[in-house]
Amino acid sequence: MSALNRALPEYVPVLIAGGGPVGLTLAALLGRYGVECLVVEADPSYCEGSRAICISRRSQEIMGWIGADKPLVEKGLPWTGGRSYFRSTEVLRFSMPSDPTERFAPMINIQQFYVEELAHRATQVTTPNADVHWSSRVVDVEQRADAVHVTVEATGGERRVVRANWLVACDGGRSTVRELSRLALEGMQYEGRYVIVDIEQATERTVERLAWFDPPSNPGSTILMHRQPDNVWRIDYQVADDEDPVEAVKPENVLPRVESHLRMIGESAPWKPLWISIYNAKCLTLNDYRHGRVLFAGDAAHLVPIFGVRGLNSGLDDAGNLAWKLALVVQGRASAGLLDSYSSERVHATRQNIAYGAKSTEFMAPPHAGFRLMREAALRLASEDTTVRSLINPRQSTPIEYSDSRLNIPSDDRNARPRAGDVAPEALVQGRHLTALFGAGFVGLLFSDRPRSALKERGAIEYGVARLDVWRVSRTAVGKDTNALVDESGEAWRRYAAVEGSFVLVRPDGYVLGRWIDPSWGIIDTALARFRSRPNTEDETRAPALAQDER
Ligand SMILES: Cc1cc2nc3c(=O)[nH]c(=O)nc-3n(C[C@H](O)[C@H](O)[C@H](O)COP(=O)(O)OP(=O)(O)OC[C@H]3O[C@@H](n4cnc5c(N)ncnc54)[C@H](O)[C@@H]3O)c2cc1C
Numbered sequence: 114m115s116a117l118n119r120a121l122p123e124y125v126p127v128l129i130a131g132g133g134p135v136g137l138t139l140a141a142l143l144g145r146y147g148v149e150c151l152v153v154e155a156d157p158s159y160c161e162g163s164r165a166i167c168i169s170r171r172s173q174e175i176m177g178w179i180g181a182d183k184p185l186v187e188k189g190l191p192w193t194g195g196r197s198y199f200r201s202t203e204v205l206r207f208s209m210p211s212d213p214t215e216r217f218a219p220m221i222n223i224q225q226f227y228v229e230e231l232a233h234r235a236t237q238v239t240t241p242n243a244d245v246h247w248s249s250r251v252v253d254v255e256q257r258a259d260a261v262h263v264t265v266e267a268t269g270g271e272r273r274v275v276r277a278n279w280l281v282a283c284d285g286g287r288s289t290v291r292e293l294s295r296l297a298l299e300g301m302q303y304e305g306r307y308v309i310v311d312i313e314q315a316t317e318r319t320v321e322r323l324a325w326f327d328p329p330s331n332p333g334s335t336i337l338m339h340r341q342p343d344n345v346w347r348i349d350y351q352v353a354d355d356e357d358p359v360e361a362v363k364p365e366n367v368l369p370r371v372e373s374h375l376r377m378i379g380e381s382a383p384w385k386p387l388w389i390s391i392y393n394a395k396c397l398t399l400n401d402y403r404h405g406r407v408l409f410a411g412d413a414a415h416l417v418p419i420f421g422v423r424g425l426n427s428g429l430d431d432a433g434n435l436a437w438k439l440a441l442v443v444q445g446r447a448s449a450g451l452l453d454s455y456s457s458e459r460v461h462a463t464r465q466n467i468a469y470g471a472k473s474t475e476f477m478a479p480p481h482a483g484f485r486l487m488r489e490a491a492l493r494l495a496s497e498d499t500t501v502r503s504l505i506n507p508r509q510s511t512p513i514e515y516s517d518s519r520l521n522i523p524s525d526d527r528n529a530r531p532r533a534g535d536v537a538p539e540a541l542v543q544g545r546h547l548t549a550l551f552g553a554g555f556v557g558l559l560f561s562d563r564p565r566s567a568l569k570e571r572g573a574i575e576y577g578v579a580r581l582d583v584w585r586v587s588r589t590a591v592g593k594d595t596n597a598l599v600d601e602s603g604e605a606w607r608r609y610a611a612v613e614g615s616f617v618l619v620r621p622d623g624y625v626l627g628r629w630i631d632p633s634w635g636i637i638d639t640a641l642a643r644f645r646s647r648p649n650t651e652d653e654t655r656a657p658a659l660a661q662d663e664r
Pocket of ligand 1: 160
C-alpha cells in the first residue's frame with residue numbers, strides 16, 4: 114500500500130482543502146472543539162514569498178483561542194501607529210486605539226509563514242482530532258445528498274476519494290474547489306500595480322507604518338515600509354501606469370529604487386533582497402459562503418485589497434465564526450441551517466472590508482487623475498491643517514459588527530452597548546482580560562454586586578462548545594466564588610454599560626448574542642436551546658454509508 118493510501122482516511126467529518134493560515138487555524142479550532150478534521154495541502158510546507166505581515170489585535174485573540182498567542186506575540190513586532198510624508202514633509206502621525214488594559218497591541222508584524230507554523234503546531238496539540246496532509250491536492254469534488262466525495266491527489270499522481278460530511282474550501286485566491294463548484298468571485302480590481310520587495314537589513318528603527326507620497330527618492334511614486342522580525346523590511350512601491358509589469362520586477366529595475374529610498378531615510382547598513390513580486394488590489398467575493406455541504410473561507414471566499422490589511426485578518430475571523438458553528442452541527446447539537454448564519458455574517462463583513470480596503474487603495478494608488486488631484490490637495494493641506502489629516506489616516510483592521518445577524522436576540526436593554534452583534538469589549542478585571550475567557554464556549558457575564566444569584570448557580574453545564582460559563586463581575590468582593598471577578602475600578606461595568614443585574618451573553622467567537630437585565634434562567638436557556646438541541650435529521654451528522662459501487 115502506498116503512503117497516500119495508508120495515511121488518508123476513507124471518511125472524515127470535515128475535510129479542509131488548503132493548509133494556509135485560514136485552513137490550519139480552522140483545523141486547530143475544530144480539533145480543540147473535539148471535531149475530527151483533515152487538512153489537505155498542495156504544498157509540502159508553509160508559504161514562501163511576500164505574504165501577510167500585519168496581524169490585527171482581533172487575529173491575535175483568535176490565535177489565543179488555539180493557544181498560539183504567546184509565541185506569536187513573542188516573535189512579532191508590536192506597533193501602535195505610523196507616519197506619512199508628502200515629498201520631504203511629515204504630514205501625518207497617527208496612533209491606533211491602545212491602552213494598558215489591552216491584552217494585545219493593535220497590530221503586530223510577523224511573516225505569514227510563522228502564523229502558519231504556529232497554527233499547524235496548534236493542530237498537533239489536538240491530535241488525533243486534526244490531521245494535516247502535505248503535498249496532497251484536492252482535484253475533484255462531488256456533492257451528494259449525505260456527503261461530499263473529495264478526490265485527493267498526492268505529488269506522485271496517486272488518487273484517493275475521501276468522504277466527508279463537510280468540505281471547507283480554504284484553498285486560496287485561485288481556489289480549485291470554487292472552480293470545480295463552478296462559482297465565480299464577483300466585484301472589481303484596480304489597475305494600479307505595486308512592487309512588493311522584502312529585503313534583509315539590520316536596523317534599530319522604531320516599528321511603525323511608514324508611507325511616503327511622491328518622495329525625493331522615487332518622484333511620483335508612493336512607498337510603504339514595514340519592519341518585520343529577523344531584520345526583514347517590507348517595501349511596497351507604486352509602479353507607473355505606463356511601466357511594463359514584467360520589467361518592473363526585474364532586479365536591475367527594483368534594486369536601484371530600493372537603494373535610493375534607503376539612502377534617503379539614512380539606512381546605510383548592507384542589505385539584500387529576499388523576494389520581489391507585483392500586486393494589484395482586488396475587491397472580489399462570493400455572494401454566498403455556503404453551497405450545500407461545501408463552505409468557503411479566507412481568500413477562497415473573498416479577495417480584499419492588502420491596503421487596510423484585511424486579507425489574512427478577515428480569513429481568521431471566518432475561521433473563528435465558522436469553527437464553533439460547524440462543531441455544533443457535526444456534533445449534532447444544532448441543525449445545518451446554523452451554517453447559513455456563517456455565510457450571511459461573513460459576506461456582510463467582507464462587503465465592509467472591501468469598502469474600507471477600496472478607500473485605502475484609492476488613496477495609495479489613485480485610480481484616475483481626479484483622485485490623484487484630490488489626494489495631492491489633501492496631502493498639501495494636511496501639513497498645515499490638522500482637520501484634513503483624518504482624510505489621510507489609514508484605516509486599520511477592526512472586527513466588523515453583525516448588527517443584522519439573525520442569531521442576535523432582541524434585548525430588553527436595547528440602547529446599551531455592546532449590543533447583540535457587537536464584539537464583546539476588552540477589560541482588565543482582577544488581572545484577567547475578559548477576552549481571554551472567550552473562544553471555547555458561550556460565556557455569560559453577570560454584572561452584579563449581590564451575594565447570590567440563581568443565574569450564577571447555573572454555572573458551567575457541560576455541553577461541549579455549547580456549554581455556558583457564567584462569570585460574575587462585581588465591584589466589590591462577594592463571598593467565595595471561583596467564577597467571580599472583582600472589577601474594583603468599575604472599568605468592565607463602564608465598557609459594558611452595565612447596571613445591577615446586567616447579563617451579557619457572549620458567543621464562542623467573542624460576539625455578543627444578547628443582553629438582559631435580571632433575566633430568568635428560562636430566558637437564557639431558551640437563548641441557548643438552538644445550540645443544544647439535536648436536530649431531527651440525523652443525516653447531518655452521521656458518517657455517510659458507502660454507496661454500493663464503492664464497496
Ligand atoms: C504582498 C501581500 C501582502 C499581504 N499583507 C497582508 C497583511 O499584512 N495582512 C493581512 O491580513 N493580509 C495580507 N495579505 C493577504 C493574505 O496573504 C491572504 O489573505 C492570506 O494568505 C489568505 O489565507 P488563506 O489561508 O485563505 O489562503 P492562502 O494563504 O492562499 O492558502 C491557501 C492554501 O491552499 C493551498 N491550495 C491551493 N489549491 C489547493 C488544492 N487544490 N488542494 C489543496 N491545497 C490547495 C495552497 O497551497 C495554500 O497553501 C497580503 C497578501 C499579499 C500578496
